[in-house]
Amino acid sequence: MNLKLIVEDKGDRIDRWLSKHILNISRARIQKLIQAGNIILNNKICKTKKEQLIAGDCLEVFVPSPKKLELIPEAIPLDVLYEDKYLIIINKVAGMVVHPSPGHENGTLVHALLHHCRDLSGIGEVQRPGIVHRLDKDTTGTIVIAKTDFVHQHLQKQIRDRVVEREYLAIIHGVLKNRENNDNVVNKGVIDLPIGRHLIDRKKMAVMPSEKNGRKAVTYWKILERLGNYSMVNFKLGTGRTHQIRVHSSFLGCPILGDPLYSSNHSFNINLSGQALHAHKLSLIHPVSSNKIEITANPPIEFTKLLKTLRRKTTN
Structure with a gap:
């Protein structure tokens, strides 16, 4: 698809302006088109998403056709919590990676979805067709996948605008405290600490000031x-940074049990396959019907067994 546009208004930053004036193309997609050299401004390749437009500027936008997926569908069983012709909500199991990456070239949720849905090609990125958000490999629970490009963009916008609500259950070391009332143990609070890539261990995230590329992260x-x-704690995401709950709870001295990256306390004597973190509830507005959808996934057996063991130890 090739488009020619003339800026007739006051103008704006190029990525913002284009995302407002081209239907069904997100701002993130526009930014990738700029990086790929697919946007021409006044007969020159635009090199930055921060380019300021003015009235009279001429834009040419080249949108490549979707690439054919090279991924091979795999008949992996899925626990489907909700499905219609527009979207599907899955209860992801522990150990399943959401999308292909180095070291995880097969057996992912995407491979299973390609077999289950058959029509995800061209929705979003080539290696992540239909994926709206993600869960860590060993985090279980609810995840929504879009079946059309419109639904994909609509759900991503809901996440950006905090319309989508995501609640988690976790079992942590210790007891969280409200940082504003550190002397008093309270039952609820908010963690508002920016998160960025760890400066030494690139596999990890860390609480990081904004001047070191930390991005705002809020967890209730x-x-x-x-x-x-x-x-046992209920966590609700205010933002959706990588490893957000795991990083925030660990930073406050209460890491999630079984977390291989962020917990240094290995005194617990139960074998866990990963962190005791479960995406318990997902709420969103259906992009087509506008109805509210609220889906709950019961914790896996390993989580409930751990909970029973801790309750038994507490009462003894």
Whole structure:
């Protein structure tokens, strides 16, 4: 698809202006088109998303046709919580990577979805067709996937605008405290600390000031149950940074049990396959019907067994 546009208004930053004036193309997609040299401004290749437009500027936008997926569908069983012709919500199991990456070339959720849905080609990125958000490999629970490009962009906008609500259950070391009332143990609070890539260990994220590329990250928490030296907590995302809940809870001295990256406390004597973190509830507005959809996924057996063990130890 090739488009020619003339800026007739006051103008704006080029990525913002184009995302407002081209239907069904997100701002993130526009930025990638700029990086690929597919946007021409006044007969010259635009090199930055921060280019300021003025009235009279001439733009040419080249949108490549979707690449044919080279991924091979795999008949991997899926726990489908909700599905229609526009979207599907899955209860992801522990150990399943969401999309292909180095070291995880097959067996991912994407491979399973390609077999289940058959029509995801061209939705979003080539290696992440239909993927709106992600869950870490060993985090279980609800994840939504779009079946059309319109729904994909609509759901991503809902996430950016904080319309989508994502709630998690976790079992953590210790008891979280409200940082503003550190002397008093309270049952709920908010963690508002920026997160960025760890400066030394690039596999990890860390609480990082904005001047070192930390991005705003907000997590709401509520203690559901105290279990001796541990707690079961409800976490609600205000933003969606990589490893956000895991980083925030660890930074406050209460890492999630079984977390291989952010927990240094290995005193617990139960074998866990990964962090005890479960995406319990997902709420969104259906992009086509405008109805509210609220889906809940029960925690996996390993999580419930851990909870029963801790309750038993607490009462003994």
